Amino acid sequence: MIEELSHxxxxxxxxxxxxxxxRIVRDQLFDIVIPELAPHRRSLAVTVRRGLTASTFLSEDFLDELGALIEFLRIEIEKGIETIWVPDEYNVHGGHEQRIFDAHARTLAVAVGHFIDLFEIIAELIDSVEAERLIEDLSGA
Structure with a gap:
């Protein structure tokens, strides 16, 4: 039997x-991301870390900062990826592209996956609370 959760x-x-x-993202920031970035490129990561340690991460402002950090890290990751062509030895016109990550890009790519998960959870939470508020406004009108 499936139980329905209340809102x-x-x-x-x-x-x-x-x-x-x-908590996972905070650990990734402390242990992996900030040490991987050059000191002059850490400010956005430090801002996000500050929001996590202050427990102010369930807000639109934090979501914007986290989204900017994710985009910044995607650009950093792309810098460390080389795309090569791998031919198919049995087909002269066949083959495929393969992306090879250097160590820096691979490390950041693992971390950014956790950041994306947090972004999606916070966005869903904010949207759910806003939906409840809209329902209350409609039913109270």
Missing amino acids: REFVLALTADAVIQA
Whole structure:
């Protein structure tokens, strides 16, 4: 039997997921991302880390900062990827492209996956709370 969650239970579960994922992202920032970046390129990562340690990460402002950091890291990752052509030895017109990550790009790519997960959870949580507010406004009118 499938139990339906109340909206409050759903929001609580999402919040718990966000807190767990925020802990993972905070560890990734401390242990991997900030040490991997040159000192003059760390400011956005430090800002996001500050938002996580202050527990102010369930907001649109933090979501914007996290989104900017994800985009910044994607650009950093792209710098460390080489695309090569791998021919198919049995077909003169066949083959495929293969992307090869250097160590720096590979490390950042693993970390950014966790950041994307956190971004999606926070966005879903904010949207769910906003939807509840809109429903209350409509039913109260």
